[in-house]
Structures are given as structure tokens and as C-alpha cells.
Amino acid sequence: MAELEDIRYLVGPGGALTGRLRVPGDKSISHRSIMLAALAEGETRISGFLEGADALATLAAFRRMGVEIEGPEAGRVRVRGVGLHGLEAPDAVLDMGNSGTSMRLLAGLLAGQRFATTLVGDASLTRRPMRRVTEPLARMGARIETSETGTAPLRITPVETLTGIDYALPVASAQIKSSLLLAGLFAEGETCVTEPAPTRDHTERMLSAFGYRLRRDGARVCLSGGGRLQGCELVVPADISSAAFFLVGASIAPGSDLVLEGVGINPTRIGVINILRAMGGDIELRDERMAGGEPVADIRVRHAPLHGIEIPRDQVPLAIDEFPALFIAAACAEGETRLGGAEELRVKESDRIQVMADGLATLGIEAEPLPDGIRIRGGALGSNLGRAPIQAHGDHRIAMSFAIAALRAAGPVEIHDCANVETSFPGFPRLAASAGLQIEEQQLA
Incomplete structure (x- = not known):
């Protein structure tokens, strides 16, 4: 398969996520x-x-x-x-x-x-x-x-x-x-x-x-x-893994009030909701119903102050794909968040533990990789401009997670190697911009 051309995201700082949107199918x-x-x-x-x-x-x-x-x-x-x-x-x-x-x-x-x-x-x-x-x-x-x-x-x-x-x-x-x-x-x-x-x-x-x-x-x-x-x-319901970026973004950005329509809430997939709620997130499930044998709901999420937690081991398999986004929530939370029992993250599209820790460090966040997880101490996010750009390593979830992080960053955030976002979330920059993210997609030679 031909390798995709490099795509860079340049995301402006601040803003809020508001309105209603539907993320792509699961x-x-x-x-x-x-x-x-x-x-x-x-x-x-x-x-x-x-x-x-x-x-x-x-x-x-x-x-x-x-x-x-x-x-x-x-x-x-x-x-x-x-x-x-x-x-x-x-x-x-x-x-x-x-x-x-x-x-x-x-x-x-x-x-x-x-x-x-x-x-x-x-x-x-x-x-x-x-x-x-x-x-x-x-x-x-x-x-x-x-x-x-x-x-x-x-x-x-x-x-x-x-x-x-x-x-x-x-x-x-x-x-x-x-x-x-x-x-x-x-x-x-x-x-x-x-x-x-x-x-x-x-x-x-x-x-x-x-x-x-x-x-x-x-x-x-x-x-x-x-x-x-x-x-x-x-x-096919809307994908909760794609919704996760907006669940985290609206949780961390002051003034956010967002509704995500028709999201799958299969009990084996709702770890991201359970973990954000445990951190203090304001998340409400509306109009719960069945579609194609799967439970779905409209999800309303509003900004709320988050605090660090020890992530329960029983939630790890229920949120395994959503942890890159959740690490951004932890970086913006008060206190320390610790994850263990998630060694599977090291053999995803990238080593998501190490790659996220490297990117968070570039933004000034203390993040210690562990063999089976990570320890993150929340704080004020800086900007990576003037330093090396954040590398997504071709991992779609890494790229989108750091794009959302810009909502709380001190300055613009530049992310490289974002082309594979199209594998799971076609049109992510356009949809995110419609909700209030200041994101620009640039194709590099």
C-alpha cells in the first residue's frame, strides 16, 4: 500500500466546543x-x-x-x-x-x-x-x-x-x-x-x-x-471512540456545551464515559434507544473541573482505544492520574504510552511512562511552537488527541504525521472546526 503524504495540523489555542454534531459510524x-x-x-x-x-x-x-x-x-x-x-x-x-x-x-x-x-x-x-x-x-x-x-x-x-x-x-x-x-x-x-x-x-x-x-x-x-x-x-451507530475526542475537549474547555448525536453506548465500550465521570466530568445520556442491535444515545457534555484519579483496572478494556484522549483529560486535571494494566497500548498503531508521554512533555506536562501504563500530573499546557513539533507517528488517535489539547494550551500546537486520521475519522478537521476548534490542516510536500 502506498504511504500517505504527510499532513500537519496547526491548532490555535483556546476556544470552546458547542452545538450539535454527529461523528462518523462505528x-x-x-x-x-x-x-x-x-x-x-x-x-x-x-x-x-x-x-x-x-x-x-x-x-x-x-x-x-x-x-x-x-x-x-x-x-x-x-x-x-x-x-x-x-x-x-x-x-x-x-x-x-x-x-x-x-x-x-x-x-x-x-x-x-x-x-x-x-x-x-x-x-x-x-x-x-x-x-x-x-x-x-x-x-x-x-x-x-x-x-x-x-x-x-x-x-x-x-x-x-x-x-x-x-x-x-x-x-x-x-x-x-x-x-x-x-x-x-x-x-x-x-x-x-x-x-x-x-x-x-x-x-x-x-x-x-x-x-x-x-x-x-x-x-x-x-x-x-x-x-x-x-x-x-x-x-451502524456513531463511534464512541471518535466521540471521545469531543467528550474530552468539551470537558476541559471552559464554556463548552456540546451534544453528540446517536453515539453507540455498548456497555463494553463506555469506559471513556465512566472514567471522565469519575474525574468529575459532566456527561448526560439522552434518548437512550436501540439501533441495529446496539444501544445508542445522544450525549450532552459540558465543561467541568476535572481531578486526577487512579483509573480502575476493570475500566481498561472498556476504554482501550480512548486512552490517548483520556491522557489529555488527565493533563488538564488537578492532581495526578495513574493508569496500570494497559500494556496493550504499547502495541497499537504506535506505542501509545511512550508517544503520548513524549507529546505531553513537549507541552510541559509531567508524564512518566510505566511498563503497563502511565502517570500524569496535571498542569498548565504550554505550546510546542518554537520546539520540535509533536509527532503523531502515523497514529490517528495520537493526532486527534493533541489537536483537542490545544483547547487548553498556552499557544498554538503543531502536530505532524496526521494523514492516517482519515482511516478512522474522515473529515475530522472540518467537523472539529464546526464545533469551535481552531484547526488548520496543511499538506506538506
């Missing part, structure tokens, strides 16, 4: 909607689909495997499913771009196919660990070859059959759980996965929406292979 749900719709029998109509590069990589992969897909157009997609065994061998490698979700989930889904495939990605994705998925899949009989260091490309060779396993996850990971369940669709017998802590359950909810039977018992979920998926109507 990325995790968008991925899964295409995957299961492709394997279903009959037609599936999807609305609210995220038209970001990550979700589009998943969509493109299934087109290359013979699935007829119309759209996306204004978030609407129509998929004519081919059934569990109707995929065709692609004529080339499948490029997952920057999407770890695509690669890890497809590893499980493709392990049971009758054709060989190779999954590749960009430089960032190629550094991310894949053995945490390929090793349990190998226990099911899958043949997946990684690089010597356990990273992509993934070369998947067809096998005669997969066999269901009973697997206890060593770490809380929705991607590993989902990959094994997708492989279980093609396996003989029952596949069971037990989690050490709750993780997002979008795969389980969506399997049920497509009529596939599964059994849940506390932290354990099981399904048997050989069933059928039936096409349906799906609504």
Missing part, C-alpha cells in the same frame, strides 16, 4: 457488518457505514473475493451475500492498509476457506504482533505463516478441516475473540472463548442479528460450526 461495527453480510445468504442493507480507509480496506477485500457490494454512498451499503462457503480466491494479496482489526479478524475468517490468501498492510500494521491470533488459530488446525518476528504478511494455506477449541484468552482482546469465533463458523464441533475481562461484544451481537445461534455464559461465549447467516438490515 469502525468496529462497520468492519464486522461487511464480513458477516458477505458470509450471509441473501441481501444485507447497511446504513451509517464508516467511509474511512480502514473500513474501506475490509470492503475492498471482500469485493476481491467475489462479493457484490454497492456503495458506500452517504454511509449506505448493499451487500449480496454468498454464504459461508461462497467466497472466491482473490487474484492478488489482500491489502489491509493500516487496519489491525481487518487483518486479525480476516485471519480467522479465511483460515477455513478452500483457497490460499495473503494479508499485507502498511508499514505501521506490519510492525504489529499477529501471533496472539495465529497461535490459537493453529490450535484449531489453521495454517498461517507470519514473518520471523510474528508480524504480517500473513500467508494462509487451506486445510482439510478446522476443529473447534475451548480457549481462555491470556489477555482481554475483542480482536482475538472475534477471530476465533469467525474461524469457528467453519470448524467441526464447538468453539468456545473465555475472556479474563469484558471486551466489546459487537461480533456476538451481530452474529445474533444475522440469525446465528451462539451461547453466552458470563465471560464465556460458544458457537458451533456449520450454521447459516441470513441477510438483514443493519444500522
Whole structure:
């Protein structure tokens, strides 16, 4: 995949976030909607689909495997499913771009196919660990070859059959759980996965929406292979991971009063709300309802003085993608915030613990990286102008988090390597500017 050109954000200091806005569709749900719709029998109509590069990589992969897909157009997609065994061998490698979700989930889904495939990605994705998925899949009989260091490309060779396993996850990971369940669709017998802590359950909810039977018992979920998926109507809610930047921004910026419309509030994803409330955040859920099998609400957030906390361990898997934004909240809070049990942050699109600590230090905030977390002492944010610019390291969540930090900075904030924001939040600068952020996007030669 061609590397994206460098994009720089220059964000003016101060201001408030006000009004009403809707962030793009949920990325995790968008991925899964295409995957299961492709394997279903009959037609599936999807609305609210995220038209970001990550979700589009998943969509493109299934087109290359013979699935007829119309759209996306204004978030609407129509998929004519081919059934569990109707995929065709692609004529080339499948490029997952920057999407770890695509690669890890497809590893499980493709392990049971009758054709060989190779999954590749960009430089960032190629550094991310894949053995945490390929090793349990190998226990099911899958043949997946990684690089010597356990990273992509993934070369998947067809096998005669997969066999269901009973697997206890060593770490809380929705991607590993989902990959094994997708492989279980093609396996003989029952596949069971037990989690050490709750993780997002979008795969389980969506399997049920497509009529596939599964059994849940506390932290354990099981399904048997050989069933059928039936096409349906799906609504993708607004992504709480994208909403998180505005939840933090409105919380830290005096005068803010913002409503975020139709945001998914799945209980396995609301750690960012729980943590901000524990820090003193003023967050109200309005018009709670169901959409496409997922709970959603309009969220009103107003400025409130925040204070540092010890982040509860049970909230870590519920907010794992939102911690870069939450670190900005901690930097603006009174006192110290401490996070532990979050070593997973070191193997995301970047080492989010170290990269955030470096950026906060550039803004004058005391941030001590820990092996499995960080300690942040809140204070007055400076400006990085006149110093080295903040480097996002191609990590979309790092870039957006420091953009929001400018609301409380003493001067302009300059952030480099922001091009991958388009993978998860297309149009972020425009939407953020409409709410009051003084952000300018610049394309560098």
C-alpha cells in the first residue's frame, strides 16, 4: 500500500466546543457488518457505514473475493451475500492498509476457506504482533505463516478441516475473540472463548442479528460450526471512540456545551464515559434507544473541573482505544492520574504510552511512562511552537488527541504525521472546526 503524504495540523489555542454534531459510524461495527453480510445468504442493507480507509480496506477485500457490494454512498451499503462457503480466491494479496482489526479478524475468517490468501498492510500494521491470533488459530488446525518476528504478511494455506477449541484468552482482546469465533463458523464441533475481562461484544451481537445461534455464559461465549447467516438490515451507530475526542475537549474547555448525536453506548465500550465521570466530568445520556442491535444515545457534555484519579483496572478494556484522549483529560486535571494494566497500548498503531508521554512533555506536562501504563500530573499546557513539533507517528488517535489539547494550551500546537486520521475519522478537521476548534490542516510536500 502506498504511504500517505504527510499532513500537519496547526491548532490555535483556546476556544470552546458547542452545538450539535454527529461523528462518523462505528469502525468496529462497520468492519464486522461487511464480513458477516458477505458470509450471509441473501441481501444485507447497511446504513451509517464508516467511509474511512480502514473500513474501506475490509470492503475492498471482500469485493476481491467475489462479493457484490454497492456503495458506500452517504454511509449506505448493499451487500449480496454468498454464504459461508461462497467466497472466491482473490487474484492478488489482500491489502489491509493500516487496519489491525481487518487483518486479525480476516485471519480467522479465511483460515477455513478452500483457497490460499495473503494479508499485507502498511508499514505501521506490519510492525504489529499477529501471533496472539495465529497461535490459537493453529490450535484449531489453521495454517498461517507470519514473518520471523510474528508480524504480517500473513500467508494462509487451506486445510482439510478446522476443529473447534475451548480457549481462555491470556489477555482481554475483542480482536482475538472475534477471530476465533469467525474461524469457528467453519470448524467441526464447538468453539468456545473465555475472556479474563469484558471486551466489546459487537461480533456476538451481530452474529445474533444475522440469525446465528451462539451461547453466552458470563465471560464465556460458544458457537458451533456449520450454521447459516441470513441477510438483514443493519444500522451502524456513531463511534464512541471518535466521540471521545469531543467528550474530552468539551470537558476541559471552559464554556463548552456540546451534544453528540446517536453515539453507540455498548456497555463494553463506555469506559471513556465512566472514567471522565469519575474525574468529575459532566456527561448526560439522552434518548437512550436501540439501533441495529446496539444501544445508542445522544450525549450532552459540558465543561467541568476535572481531578486526577487512579483509573480502575476493570475500566481498561472498556476504554482501550480512548486512552490517548483520556491522557489529555488527565493533563488538564488537578492532581495526578495513574493508569496500570494497559500494556496493550504499547502495541497499537504506535506505542501509545511512550508517544503520548513524549507529546505531553513537549507541552510541559509531567508524564512518566510505566511498563503497563502511565502517570500524569496535571498542569498548565504550554505550546510546542518554537520546539520540535509533536509527532503523531502515523497514529490517528495520537493526532486527534493533541489537536483537542490545544483547547487548553498556552499557544498554538503543531502536530505532524496526521494523514492516517482519515482511516478512522474522515473529515475530522472540518467537523472539529464546526464545533469551535481552531484547526488548520496543511499538506506538506
